[in-house]
Structure formats: C-alpha cells, structure tokens
Amino acid sequence: MTSSLMSTYRSGGPQYVAGQGAVLFDAEGREWVDLLSGLGVTVLGHSHPRWVEAVQEQAARLVHTSNLYPQATAEKVARHLCELTHMDGVFFSNSGTEAVECALKLARKAAGQGQHAIGTHFLALEGSFHGRSLGSLSVTSNAGYRSPFAPSLEARFVPRNEVQALEEAFQRGAPAALILEPIQGEGGLHVLDIAYLQSARELCDRYGSVLISDEVQCGMGRSGTFVAFEKAGVQPDVITLAKPLAGGLPVGATLARGPLAQTLRPGDHGSTFGGGPLVMQAAWVVLDELTRGGLLQDLAPKAKRLTAGLDALVARHELASERRGYGWMQGLVLPGQADAVQAAMGELGFLVGTAAGDVLRLLPPFVLTSEQLDQALTALDDVLGAYPQPLPCTS
Ligand SMILES: Cc1ncc(COP(=O)(O)O)c(C=O)c1O
Numbered sequence: 001m002t003s004s005l006m007s008t009y010r011s012g013g014p015q016y017v018a019g020q021g022a023v024l025f026d027a028e029g030r031e032w033v034d035l036l037s038g039l040g041v042t043v044l045g046h047s048h049p050r051w052v053e054a055v056q057e058q059a060a061r062l063v064h065t066s067n068l069y070p071q072a073t074a075e076k077v078a079r080h081l082c083e084l085t086h087m088d089g090v091f092f093s094n095s096g097t098e099a100v101e102c103a104l105k106l107a108r109k110a111a112g113q114g115q116h117a118i119g120t121h122f123l124a125l126e127g128s129f130h131g132r133s134l135g136s137l138s139v140t141s142n143a144g145y146r147s148p149f150a151p152s153l154e155a156r157f158v159p160r161n162e163v164q165a166l167e168e169a170f171q172r173g174a175p176a177a178l179i180l181e182p183i184q185g186e187g188g189l190h191v192l193d194i195a196y197l198q199s200a201r202e203l204c205d206r207y208g209s210v211l212i213s214d215e216v217q218c219g220m221g222r223s224g225t226f227v228a229f230e231k232a233g234v235q236p237d238v239i240t241l242a243k244p245l246a247g248g249l250p251v252g253a254t255l256a257r258g259p260l261a262q263t264l265r266p267g268d269h270g271s272t273f274g275g276g277p278l279v280m281q282a283a284w285v286v287l288d289e290l291t292r293g294g295l296l297q298d299l300a301p302k303a304k305r306l307t308a309g310l311d312a313l314v315a316r317h318e319l320a321s322e323r324r325g326y327g328w329m330q331g332l333v334l335p336g337q338a339d340a341v342q343a344a345m346g347e348l349g350f351l352v353g354t355a356a357g358d359v360l361r362l363l364p365p366f367v368l369t370s371e372q373l374d375q376a377l378t379a380l381d382d383v384l385g386a387y388p389q390p391l392p393c394t395s
Pocket residue numbers: 095096097098100129130131132181185186214215216217218242243
C-alpha cells in the first residue's frame with residue numbers, strides 16, 4: 001500500500017505500540033530497550049506514572065485557551081527554567097526549530113538596538129544542525145539540506161573549536177548572533193572545547209553580538225549539567241530547549257537573559273499552541289522529576305559507567321575508532337559501519353541511533369537502569385566482536 005504521508009522520512013522497522021520505562025513493545029509483543037528516547041525526547045521513559053496522571057488529569061480539565069489569557073502553568077514552568085539557567089525570560093513554542101527561530105528573531109531585533117554596529121547575518125559552526133524552518137535551516141551547515149530551499153538568510157560557517165577562525169569571522173563583520181551547540185548532535189556528537197565556548201562569549205561581548213546556545217538536544221541535564229554551556233563558567237545570552245522538556249509532547253523554549261528578555265514586544269512573535277495548559281503540565285512534571293525527584297543526580301554515576309563501557313569497547317574493537325560526546329549523550333565512531341551496527345543491535349532488541357553517517361548515537365532515557373545499560377554494552381560488545389575487522393588500508 002502506498003503511504004499518504006509525504007516521504008520526508010526513511011522510516012522502517014517494527015510498529016511500536018506501547019512502552020514502559022526504557023522498554024518499548026512492538027505489535028508482535030517483542031520487547032526493545034530504547035537507547036534513543038525517540039531522538040532525545042522521552043527522558044522519563046515511556047508511560048511514566050506521574051506524567052501520565054498529570055496529562056490525563058489536565059486533558060480532562062482544560063487543554064487550550066490560547067495566549068490571549070493568562071497561563072499559570074506556563075508562568076510556573078518559565079520561572080523554574082529561569083532559576084535553573086539564570087535566564088530572565090522564556091518564550092514557549094512547539095518544537096526545536098521554532099525555539100531557534102525565535103532566538104534568531106530576537107537577535108535580529110536586538111541588533112538594531114544596541115550600541116555596536118553589527119550586521120544582520122548569522123555565524124554558525126560547521127557540523128551544526130538547528131532545524132528545518134527557513135531561519136533555523138539557514139544556520140544549519142549541511143548544504144544538502146539547505147540548497148533545495150535557497151535563498152537562505154545570510155549565514156557564515158566557521159570550523160568548530162578553531163578560535164582564530166572565529167575571531168577572523170568576527171573581524172570580517174560582527175554577526176547579529178553566533179549560534180552553536182555545545183555538543184553537536186546531528187553533526188556527529190562533536191564536543192565544543194570549554195576554551196572555545198569562553199572565546200565565543202568574549203567575542204560576542206566585544207562586538208555586541210548575541211550568543212545563542214542551542215541545547216535542544218544536549219540540554220535539560222543530558223550533558224550532566226542542566227545546560228551544557230554551564231561548564232564554560234560563562235553564560236550565553238539565549239538558550240534554546242525543546243525535545244525532552246515536556247517528556248514527549250511537542251514543546252520549544254527560548255530563554256533570554258537581561259535586556260534581551262524584554263526585546264520582543266506584543267505583536268513581535270507568537271504561537272497559537274505554545275505554552276498551553278496540557279504541555280506545560282507535562283513539562284512541570286519533567287522538570288520536577290529531574291530536579292526535586294533526583295533524576296539528574298542519579299544520572300552522573302550511570303553516565304560514568306557509559307563512558308567507561310564505551311572506552312572499553314574502543315580499546316577492544318578495532319572497528320570502534322573513537323568515543324564521542326559526554327554525559328548521557330555519547331556514541332562510537334564506526335567508520336562506514338554505523339548503520340550495520342545499528343541494525344545488528346536492533347536484531348538483539350536494542351534501539352540505537354546514528355549521526356553524520358559514521359557515528360552510533362546513544363541518547364538513552366534518564367530512567368534507563370544500570371542493568372539495562374550493562375545489557376546494552378554487552379550487546380554492543382557482541383555485535384562489534386562478531387563483526388569482520390576492517391581490511392587494512394592498502395593505499
Ligand atoms: C540542536 C538541535 N536544534 C534544533 C533541532 C530541531 O528540533 P525539532 O526537530 O524539534 O524542530 C534539533 C533536532 O534534532 C537539534 O538537534
């Protein structure tokens with residue numbers, strides 16, 4: 001049967017019909033350990049009892065009124081996010097790409113209001129992925145994604161972790177904003193150096209550009225701190241969050257600091273659904289479980305175990321050339337074989353992802369148990385062990 005869905009995804013594999021914690025069940029009743037969280041989303045796992053109860057209760061009471069009226073739960077969630085990130089204002093939308101879109105608009109508007117003469121263009125990094133709407137696509141480095149939809153907004157791409165190249169890009173013209181991911185997700189789990197993040201801060205201060213940390217994938221504790229930029233000891237001006245924020249319901253959040261939080265005025269931006277009662281109730285449960293519920297604290301020893309396990313696999317298997325990422329966002333570089341290893345893990349009942357062609361990507365739910373993690377590492381060890389070793393390079 002031909003599909004009535006547009007063919008934007010190469011989806012295949014089993015039809016998942018239910019989930020419990022870190023386990024998914026397919027239509028035949030087979031169990032799968034989910035090490036991908038639906039691409040970094042379901043951090044509380046599937047069917048988390050408190051999340052389900054809150055969503056059911058809210059759905060039965062009130063789902064939508066619009067932003068024409070006060071939204072008490074959105075206020076509560078925004079305040080909690082600001083406390084956790086030391087930001088001063090939040091705009092809620094429905095996805096990561098919208099969170100980035102709002103950040104770019106914020107920077108454009110602020111660019112005309114500051115004391116510095118800065119351009120309307122954006123600076124972004126090679127390997128970046130910021131979304132699929134025209135603005136966020138413009139700052140996404142993969143030319144194959146952008147070119148069918150040209151012309152983009154003006155964006156210039158610089159190599160990651162090269163401070164001098166960044167400095168030269170600013171010298172050629174200060175951008176409205178520099179946008180970066182502290183851990184590049186789609187780009188292949190590349191980590192930005194602390195010194196690079198600090199230089200980005202220093203250059204944005206010097207030239208008056210807005211610094212945007214896109215934490216749609218690496219934020220909300222996945223890196224080990226609530227936002228990954230925290231590790232640099234300095235703050236970005238804007239942070240974008242999305243994927244895990246509401247535990248599986250669609251949400252995006254753009255957080256801004258200082259006067260930037262006051263830049264957008266009535267009529268400048270909006271969203272029919274953003275910050276509605278249902279999704280905010282879900283987000284409140286996620287934030288509360290991560291913080292008061294101790295889920296973030298529990299992640300540290302498991303992340304250590306994951307790091308050690310992946311390092312051991314790199315030491316044991318020639319095919320695994322490198323471990324990438326950190327915290328609960330890690331993976332292995334498997335040149336030319338990431339898809340095959342992903343499929344082999346699937347055969348054993350473990351759902352994993354890939355990134356940038358060669359990288360096996362793990363974005364486990366935060367509720368994955370140490371036992372499930374050990375089972376996954378053993379399965380990966382078996383798969384890599386069974387794999388033919390790569391042929392020696394003859395050139
Ligand atoms: C860093 C980053 N920014 C933005 C996006 C876009 O998010 P969404 O797919 O929710 O629009 C993604 C999605 O993978 C992402 O990883």
